[in-house]
Amino acid sequence: MSKKHVVVIGSGFAGLSAATHLADKGNCTVTLLEKNDSPGGRARKFEHQGFVFDMGPSWYWMPDVFESYFANFGKKPSDYYDLIRLDPSYAVIYGEHDTLDIPADLNEFRGMLESIEPGAAANLDKFLAQAKYKYEVGIHDLVHRPSRSLFEFASPRLLLDMIRMDIFQSMSKHVRSYFSHDKIVRLMEFPVLFLGETANNIPALYSLMNYADIALGTWYPKKGMHEIIKGMVALAEEKGVQFKYNSEVEKIEVVNGKAQQLKLRSGETIQADIIVAGADYHHVDKHLLDPAYSNYTEDYWDKRVMAPSSLLFYLGVNKRLKNLRHHNLFFDEPLGPHADAIYTNPRWPEKPLFYASVPSITDPTVAPEGMENLFLLIPLAPDLEDTEEMREKYFHMILDRLEKITGQEIRSHIVYKRSYAHNDFKSDYHAFKGNAYGLANTLLQTAILKPSLKSKKVSNLYYTGQLTVPGPGVPPSLISGHVVAKEVMKENNL
Numbered sequence: 001m002s003k004k005h006v007v008v009i010g011s012g013f014a015g016l017s018a019a020t021h022l023a024d025k026g027n028c029t030v031t032l033l034e035k036n037d038s039p040g041g042r043a044r045k046f047e048h049q050g051f052v053f054d055m056g057p058s059w060y061w062m063p064d065v066f067e068s069y070f071a072n073f074g075k076k077p078s079d080y081y082d083l084i085r086l087d088p089s090y091a092v093i094y095g096e097h098d099t100l101d102i103p104a105d106l107n108e109f110r111g112m113l114e115s116i117e118p119g120a121a122a123n124l125d126k127f128l129a130q131a132k133y134k135y136e137v138g139i140h141d142l143v144h145r146p147s148r149s150l151f152e153f154a155s156p157r158l159l160l161d162m163i164r165m166d167i168f169q170s171m172s173k174h175v176r177s178y179f180s181h182d183k184i185v186r187l188m189e190f191p192v193l194f195l196g197e198t199a200n201n202i203p204a205l206y207s208l209m210n211y212a213d214i215a216l217g218t219w220y221p222k223k224g225m226h227e228i229i230k231g232m233v234a235l236a237e238e239k240g241v242q243f244k245y246n247s248e249v250e251k252i253e254v255v256n257g258k259a260q261q262l263k264l265r266s267g268e269t270i271q272a273d274i275i276v277a278g279a280d281y282h283h284v285d286k287h288l289l290d291p292a293y294s295n296y297t298e299d300y301w302d303k304r305v306m307a308p309s310s311l312l313f314y315l316g317v318n319k320r321l322k323n324l325r326h327h328n329l330f331f332d333e334p335l336g337p338h339a340d341a342i343y344t345n346p347r348w349p350e351k352p353l354f355y356a357s358v359p360s361i362t363d364p365t366v367a368p369e370g371m372e373n374l375f376l377l378i379p380l381a382p383d384l385e386d387t388e389e390m391r392e393k394y395f396h397m398i399l400d401r402l403e404k405i406t407g408q409e410i411r412s413h414i415v416y417k418r419s420y421a422h423n424d425f426k427s428d429y430h431a432f433k434g435n436a437y438g439l440a441n442t443l444l445q446t447a448i449l450k451p452s453l454k455s456k457k458v459s460n461l462y463y464t465g466q467l468t469v470p471g472p473g474v475p476p477s478l479i480s481g482h483v484v485a486k487e488v489m490k491e492n493n494l
């Protein structure tokens, strides 16, 4: 009997992970269809005259998740890329001459907190002991569950674990029960912003992110984050995954509740026994399927709390920059009004916080000699009107602050500039409302409350990626691909 053919849509972290796991352990052939001309999805890269820009993720956190990923195939990250631990991990800039360099060393970090708030070092020890426990249960167990039924979580030990992990308390309250100085509170609340909501609306379970930040560290793959994608593609090819780029799926054709074939924009059709959709869930659910086979209504999607979109600038600067680190968080304005503009009353924010990354400080290969690779990111509400005028307005607004706070002229030294926002997320990835990071990890969008990884109406259609379990971010997307691959193999005897 011929092997079953699995088609994976999308070559982001989740699609690559699903395809490689299936090709490795499943008794099947695997084809991966990608609409763009290169792999990686939100983690693509582009080059311009010696500047090499990572287009999306820049923080390499949870190195153990990447180790586990490659270990599944008897490999190590170092078989594909070289990691450097950053020290300082990052800088938090509260204003002019008011910067905290976050040391990689835990003792130095304790000392820094103690100098800001007496007693904070001892409180940090308690906070981190609990965060470590959450990390171990959360990342090594909970996120690996497909979350298709409550019964998966119905064990007395797990229920006890969940209570101990404060899933019903907000991260904001949790942090404030250990620390009171505003600088420390903001620092400890920062990691959950990766989960697409503010600390008020993220369960305290996610202090596991602080453990990842403080104890496990911030790393950087030499030559950039896209090296991870290159390694994953090499491994997928070794396992026999067939890649087809410039292959945008336009329609999934379903007969009697079973997907039969995929129609590509080029007119080509591809037969499939099983489909794993790693493209944005909403796009597949609402645009690739006939309405009768859609899992969720437009109203359901509209009510989801999406993680933010972003306005990004990729800049080439023809001189070296001072007073900046590899990662820089500009907290020189209060978070409240910016968060309100993202989540409560969606609008362009009056005084946005922003993030600046200068990977050329660590890595000379990403910019020409004597120059700097500068990446700027402003988190924004999804679905805003995205115009050239607005992009320019915000470019100048944050460049003014960047120049003033770091005490140098930058604008006149910019020799390359590209902006990227909602319209690009939509046209490049079919991103729902132009989101950057998928669905927020609020309590009501956790585990079984997320869009399901299996279609309810099409028996051989599965989903993976940052809009389903376990959630947004590179490590969760890697895990998402693994979780769906296991479900596909189990249910289809592959």
Ligand SMILES: Cc1cc2nc3c(=O)[nH]c(=O)nc-3n(C[C@H](O)[C@H](O)[C@H](O)COP(=O)(O)OP(=O)(O)OC[C@H]3O[C@@H](n4cnc5c(N)ncnc54)[C@H](O)[C@@H]3O)c2cc1C
Pocket: 009, 010, 011, 012, 013, 014, 015, 033, 034, 035, 036, 039, 040, 041, 042, 043, 055, 056, 057, 058, 059, 060, 061, 247, 248, 249, 250, 278, 279, 280, 283, 310, 312, 377, 428, 429, 430, 436, 437, 438, 464, 465, 466, 467, 471, 472, 473, 474, 475, 477
């Ligand atoms: C600006 C930015 C910064 C980020 N920073 C970080 C960070 O520092 N650290 C971190 O851990 N995470 C970060 N993230 C989040 C992380 O990048 C994502 O969670 C992750 O890359 C999502 O992977 P994915 O596979 O779910 O989706 P994607 O990467 O979007 O992959 C989906 C793929 O499907 C393809 N596709 C879509 N429609 C079709 C179709 N019809 N036919 C064929 N193919 C299709 C798309 O082209 C794309 O390649 C960041 C994201 C962004 C955007």
